[in-house]
Amino acid sequence: MSAESGISTFRDTNGLWNNYKVEEVATPEGFAQNPQLVLDFYNQRRKELLTVEPNPGHYGLAALEKDFDVAIITQNVDNLHERAGSSRVLHLHGELMKSCSVHNLNKPYDISPDHPEIHLGDTDANGEQLRPFIVWFGEAVPMIEPAVKIVESADIFVVIGTSLNVYPAAGLLNYVKRGIPVYLIDPNEVQTYRNDIHVIKAGASEGVKLLTTLLVQ
DSSP states (O other), rough: OOOGGOOSSSSSSSOGTTTSOOHHSSSSSHHHHHHHHHHHHHHHHHHHHTOOOHHHHHHHHHHHGTSOOOEESSHHHHSSHHHOOOOOOEEEEEEEEEEEETTTTEEEEETTTTSSOOTTEEEEESOOEEEEEEEOOSSSTTTHHHHHHHHHSSSEEEESSSSOOOOTGGGGGSSSOTTTTTTOSSSSSSOSSSSOOEEEEEEEEHHHHHHHHHHHH
């Protein structure tokens, strides 16, 4: 969803995982072994985020709120949906512009764009080291249950720009009620077990534009 804004993706050919080992920068064990590396990695991602803007796809989803009750469930950790004007955004994998303490992952703190870095020695009110408010591999995904409730009540379900390979997020498709229209927006071939999906083979911006034409008559 955010690739067209210039955000580095993790799983594409030139994605971030090609330059970093997952276990080094996206696991609790990696943080325990080399916290400076992990903090530097996310500090850089945060600085990158501050240099980009929402793309037409983000703005297109926000505009759909004029005609629909739109709930966005995202695996992205950026805040581009919010900056584009979407009012109901659920982040499954955490938020880049927030921190939390190493011993309380459920209490986030906003990070100021004016001071976007987390340093060793930065602590919360209890003196606990701060870390990125990111759900790392091996950690629970606390927002998956609220996401399931949203999906179960949906009248339309749209998947945008995801490989459908990362669980538990990919499993949300299983909670779409029978008969509910499902749209998949992606410029690449996406393998799925369902044969009732309306595929829009396009990038996020063009795909959201086409989707809007289909939905708003």
